[in-house]
Amino acid sequence: MKRKITLKQIARELDVSISTVSKALRNSEEISADTIEKVQAFAKLYNYKPNNIALSLKNRRTKKIGVIIPEIVHHFFSNVIKGIEKVANKHGYNVIVALSNESFDKEVLNMEMLANGSIDGFILSISKETLMLKDYHHFRETINQGMPIVMFDRVVNEINCDKVIVDDFDGAKNAVKIMIDGGSKHIGIITTKDYVSVGSLRTNGYLSALQLSGITASDELVLKVEDGLDTEENSDKLYKTIQSLFDNNPQMDGVFAVNELFALIAMKVAHERGIKIPEQMQVIGFTNGVLSKYATPSLTTVSQHAQQIGEQSAYLLIERLEKDEDLEEDGWKTVIVKTDVVERDSTK
Amino acid sequence: MKRKITLKQIARELDVSISTVSKALRNSEEISADTIEKVQAFAKLYNYKPNNIALSLKNRRTKKIGVIIPEIVHHFFSNVIKGIEKVANKHGYNVIVALSNESFDKEVLNMEMLANGSIDGFILSISKETLMLKDYHHFRETINQGMPIVMFDRVVNEINCDKVIVDDFDGAKNAVKIMIDGGSKHIGIITTKDYVSVGSLRTNGYLSALQLSGITASDELVLKVEDGLDTEENSDKLYKTIQSLFDNNPQMDGVFAVNELFALIAMKVAHERGIKIPEQMQVIGFTNGVLSKYATPSLTTVSQHAQQIGEQSAYLLIERLEKDEDLEEDGWKTVIVKTDVVERDSTK
DNA sequence: TTGTATGCGTTATCAT
DNA sequence: ATGATAACGCATACAA
Numbered sequence: 001m002k003r004k005i006t007l008k009q010i011a012r013e014l015d016v017s018i019s020t021v022s023k024a025l026r027n028s029e030e031i032s033a034d035t036i037e038k039v040q041a042f043a044k045l046y047n048y049k050p051n052n053i054a055l056s057l058k059n060r061r062t063k064k065i066g067v068i069i070p071e072i073v074h075h076f077f078s079n080v081i082k083g084i085e086k087v088a089n090k091h092g093y094n095v096i097v098a099l100s101n102e103s104f105d106k107e108v109l110n111m112e113m114l115a116n117g118s119i120d121g122f123i124l125s126i127s128k129e130t131l132m133l134k135d136y137h138h139f140r141e142t143i144n145q146g147m148p149i150v151m152f153d154r155v156v157n158e159i160n161c162d163k164v165i166v167d168d169f170d171g172a173k174n175a176v177k178i179m180i181d182g183g184s185k186h187i188g189i190i191t192t193k194d195y196v197s198v199g200s201l202r203t204n205g206y207l208s209a210l211q212l213s214g215i216t217a218s219d220e221l222v223l224k225v226e227d228g229l230d231t232e233e234n235s236d237k238l239y240k241t242i243q244s245l246f247d248n249n250p251q252m253d254g255v256f257a258v259n260e261l262f263a264l265i266a267m268k269v270a271h272e273r274g275i276k277i278p279e280q281m282q283v284i285g286f287t288n289g290v291l292s293k294y295a296t297p298s299l300t301t302v303s304q305h306a307q308q309i310g311e312q313s314a315y316l317l318i319e320r321l322e323k324d325e326d327l328e329e330d331g332w333k334t335v336i337v338k339t340d341v342v343e344r345d346s347t348k
Numbered sequence: 349m350k351r352k353i354t355l356k357q358i359a360r361e362l363d364v365s366i367s368t369v370s371k372a373l374r375n376s377e378e379i380s381a382d383t384i385e386k387v388q389a390f391a392k393l394y395n396y397k398p399n400n401i402a403l404s405l406k407n408r409r410t411k412k413i414g415v416i417i418p419e420i421v422h423h424f425f426s427n428v429i430k431g432i433e434k435v436a437n438k439h440g441y442n443v444i445v446a447l448s449n450e451s452f453d454k455e456v457l458n459m460e461m462l463a464n465g466s467i468d469g470f471i472l473s474i475s476k477e478t479l480m481l482k483d484y485h486h487f488r489e490t491i492n493q494g495m496p497i498v499m500f501d502r503v504v505n506e507i508n509c510d511k512v513i514v515d516d517f518d519g520a521k522n523a524v525k526i527m528i529d530g531g532s533k534h535i536g537i538i539t540t541k542d543y544v545s546v547g548s549l550r551t552n553g554y555l556s557a558l559q560l561s562g563i564t565a566s567d568e569l570v571l572k573v574e575d576g577l578d579t580e581e582n583s584d585k586l587y588k589t590i591q592s593l594f595d596n597n598p599q600m601d602g603v604f605a606v607n608e609l610f611a612l613i614a615m616k617v618a619h620e621r622g623i624k625i626p627e628q629m630q631v632i633g634f635t636n637g638v639l640s641k642y643a644t645p646s647l648t649t650v651s652q653h654a655q656q657i658g659e660q661s662a663y664l665l666i667e668r669l670e671k672d673e674d675l676e677e678d679g680w681k682t683v684i685v686k687t688d689v690v691e692r693d694s695t696k
Numbered sequence: 697t698t699g700t701a702t703g704c705g706t707t708a709t710c711a712t
Numbered sequence: 713a714t715g716a717t718a719a720c721g722c723a724t725a726c727a728a
Binding site: 052 | 429443449466612
């Protein structure tokens with residue numbers, strides 16, 4: 001169990017100075033070919049790798065990007081990260097992920113842990129609890145201390161920073177329109193509580209589509225759930241609430257769900273009730289992942305191009321990181337990534 | 349955009365020495381109440397936080413645990429991480445996640461990035477490509493340099509380290525036995541290629557269960573797939589292969605799948621073929637997640653107690669980290685976490 | 697061509 | 713009660 005070898009040790013072994021070793025390893029012109037060879041051979045033998053911590057301290061940059069996401073299971077986040085990594089790696093950055101588990105405290109804690117030297121900037125999607133509490137002080141502080149943040153998907157107007165969002169409103173509107181075109185008259189929506197920005201945008205898109213087609217919206221058909229799937233109990237409650245939606249609205253012939261899982265549960269409940277999809281009821285979910293594809297029947301979804309979202313976020317962050325230090329404070333960009341509807345078997 | 353404030357700056361502003369500031373902030377007995385108050389007030393005002401990088405360099409420890417997982421979507425990994433965080437946080441450690449995306453290169457890269465000072469130890473599950481290549485040099489090097497590794501789920505005998513595994517063999521055996529008891533005579537298995545250790549263990553459990561019940565195993569009924577769901581193309585291929593399994597074995601009346609998604613796809617294909625579940629065919633999947641619960645019909649699964657796996661892993665790692673430096677080299681532990689079968693509607 | 701000194705931010709040890 | 717100094721590992725400006 002030998003400790004990692006350092007420049008100092010190499011220097012001592014080879015009886016040269018530390019700086020000579022340092023220079024030799026970087027093939028400096030100043031050093032003789034002989035010494036370079038000797039040093040590099042020794043370094044290779046002992047598998048020398050510069051200590052990143054020391055480098056970070058010296059350079060005041062880590063070449064690392066911190067990503068904070070609320071949950072890990074969603075295919076959406078997985079793909080966002082893939083996009084981030086693609087761009088980050090291309091520019092010589094590494095990616096570190098931390099989870100908030102939809103909790104405000106964990107979000108704050110994890111940001112503090114990373115902000116203190118571990119990374120150069122954040123890409124994050126806000127936790128539900130934070131959105132509910134409307135407490136954004138940790139974002140402000142981080143930004144004030146010179147560490148840039150890029151928010152994606154779940155963003156918030158109160159904070160000035162670069163953002164990457166999806167056209168939630170239009171995406172939802174288009175989806176609902178497809179169901180209306182397919183003949184649905186009584187379309188229900190399973191969405192999140194309003195404090196989740198994307199949830200309320202999608203709800204509005206749904207309402208707008210109805211209005212445009214001259215359909216009067218009914219409160220009965222709008223289900224705003226607290227979607228905690230973290231515990232057995234929560235997930236049961238969710239299930240039961242969706243069952244009630246069906247039981248209270250026997251005339252319902254379409255369901256628009258703001259995420260994949262809600263849609264899946266809706267289909268399960270429909271199946272229990274003997275309702276045929278898509279003949280008697282059409283279903284569309286937001287977010288296109290594996291779940292939708294292999295559901296029975298396969299689910300029509302609003303595809304979010306998660307990977308693109310990740311790529312854009314990484315571009316924005318790196319651009320800011322590499323910009324002439326603190327040149328201009330302002331000029332925050334918001335990039336909108338368009339959605340597409342992917343039609344499968346749950347719509348006509 | 350003010351940089352983060354440092355001890356040095358506080359010292360200069362307050363016209364005291366750096367060490368006085370440092371001590372004052374830690375409420376040292378040596379410092380007068382006056383000074384302590386003055387310094388702390390100033391620090392608070394400017395929101396002073398010690399620089400973790402500097403601390404790490406000094407202390408030669410980061411109080412961070414690095415977790416490397418092959419994929420992020422699986423509910424299984426999500427819960428493992430939850431377990432790790434629970435124990436880690438209790439012991440004052442933070443958790444950093446990196447993804448290998450089932451790629452050898454990314455696994456190596458990410459380990460190198462983290463091993464060089466960012467963390468104190470690893471908890472990881474080996475990527476498929478690594479298992480296939482059987483190239484474990486990066487694990488050996490990491491361990492040799494004094495950084496402990498705990499492997500979970502996908503482990504490998506060739507490396508000496510602490511491990512946390514599941515009773516894959518018995519879990520599979522029990523699951524298949526349940527199907528046999530339920531009347532299935534021709535049970536198929538959808539598993540991974542043999543290089544994935546857990547896949548082959550589960551396959552053996554399946555074979556053992558058949559043998560015990562006097563059923564002759566048939567090669568036709570064993571499907572070993574390359575499960576890349578990363579691209580559209582791969583996921584299509586997977587789907588088609590599973591369809592062939594059904595078409596080549598019309599007599600098949602049971603399917604045991606080594607993960608949730610394989611089971612889901614099998615159910616979808618069965619549905620396409622008009623096969624009723626569980627009446628005409630029983631299905632069981634390994635890994636118990638949300639998917640299984642909300643599938644139609646809900647899926648009987650082998651539950652892996654992912655969170656426990658995470659907790660155990662964290663315990664093992666922290667124990668080793670806090671142990672008297674390099675006291676004893678040996679005595680690697682392997683903890684086995686038992687599985688349970690959760691019966692739902694896809695079995696009789 | 698090689699070596700010395702300095703600094704990145706912090707803490708601990710040893711003066712004063 | 714306070715301060716100076718060294719050290720963690722590295723890179724670099726400046727001597728020699």
